[in-house]
Amino acid sequence: MTVPAALPRVRLLPGADRRVKAGQPWIYSNEIAMDQAARGLSPGATVTVTAAGGRPIGTAGFNYRSLIAARLFGREPDMTIDRVFLARKLEAALALRRRLIGGEHYRLVHADADGLPGLILDRFGQVAVAQLNTATMDMLRPELEAAIRQVLAPDTLVLRCESGVRALEGLETYTAVLGARLDDAIAVEENGLRYFADLVEGQKTGWFFDQRRNRALVAGLAEGARVLDVYCHTGGFAVAAAAAEAESVLGIDRSAPALALAARAAQANGVATRCRFEREDAFGALDRMAAEGVRFDLAIADPPAFVKTKKDLAAGSKGYARLAAAAARLVAPRGLLFLASCSHPVDAAQFLELANRGLVEAGRQARLLRAGGADLDHPVHPALPQTAYLKSLLLALD
Secondary structure (H helix, E strand, O other), rough: OOOOOOOOOOOOOOOOHHHHOOOOEEEEEEHHHHHHHHHHOOOEEEEEEEEEOOOOEEEEEEEEOOOOEEEEEOOOOOOOOOOOHHHHHHHHHHHHHHHHHEEEEEEEEHHHHHHHOOEEEEEEEEEEEEOOHHHHHHHHHHHHHHHHHHHHHOOOOEEEEEHHHHHHHOOOEEEEEEEEOOOOOOEEEOOOOOEOOOOOOOOOOOOHHHHHHHHHHHHHOOOOOOEEEEOOOHHHHHHHHHHHOOOEEEEEEOOOHHHHHHHHHHHOOOOOHHHEEEHHHHHHHHHHHHHOOOOOEEEOOOOOOOOHHHHHHHHHHHHHHHHHHHHOOEEEEEEEEEEEEOOOOOHHHHHHHHHHHHHHHHHHOOEEEEOOOOOOOOOOOOOOHHHHHOOOEEEEEE
16 A cells, blocks of 8 residues: 655644634634744645644645635645546546536536535536636646546636636646647536636636526516626626527627627527627616616626725615616616626625615615525535625515
């Protein structure tokens, strides 16, 4: 039997193991004895974390430069984090997605919740798109690429290593396409519909699987309705509503490439005659239509993150309240309003309070029908509730 090689040790300060004992997989820099040995480790090194007295806590990726200095892979010391380990985690994630979602289009790995901190991996049939968001995942890239090929055998692997988290880890940003070239947007299958995603130039990984269940929910309420989808991106909500026999659908976005893909999806699903897509600033469009007396039976507002860091919280909060007010003004009596936020720093209770603030400003009363989050392929680590980034509200207005 091969005995695992001992990993470098990173020691916690006295009393700093309380959160880890409670199940937390993240360890902050101010909880670690940042001695010369710790600072001498390469950013991204795999280490064994110990309590102050030397008791092993687990194996982690370590980066002394980052506020979240250690992220646990497991509670055993001296674990070997290699292609075999990564492939085993990918296989477990794949088995779960096949059970939860089926098909070949879903988020396959959602970072810590799937035991692979720092990794986001989306699957689009024979194409996989990965975000490597930590120095450890960056260091493991060759092993990770091999594991992905072993488990998925994709024709193409796209590395979208552009997130702001990489800057916090001291990493450069880049995009790489490995394998077969992608000369066009690829087809995405969701809820029986066909969409199109640009996996190289589009936002994040190119498609937002997290809203799958919410799109189905909203589409189920769209029959016969005049529908507004603001921040419509590539048409996820808009096309789903049109396919569910909405009377008409107006999609608003400021991205011409995204709108082109939305129109392409409408055509592919045979609903182009019921869809109209216009390029305009969201708030400008909402205010203009309110002044014109335009009303909709169902309004959808799923914006990009208004609050990316805590320093954005004040301005971003005002933005969410303003959006709720502007959208509510366009909802006809006894209409429906769907609002969403993907801002990590804004929790579910705050988002509801901001939406209510907007409703009050618009002079509308509402009933909350459903508060939701991301679909099942975006699990949340039980000890990291702050990673439940997506919040959604379905409201019935007076």
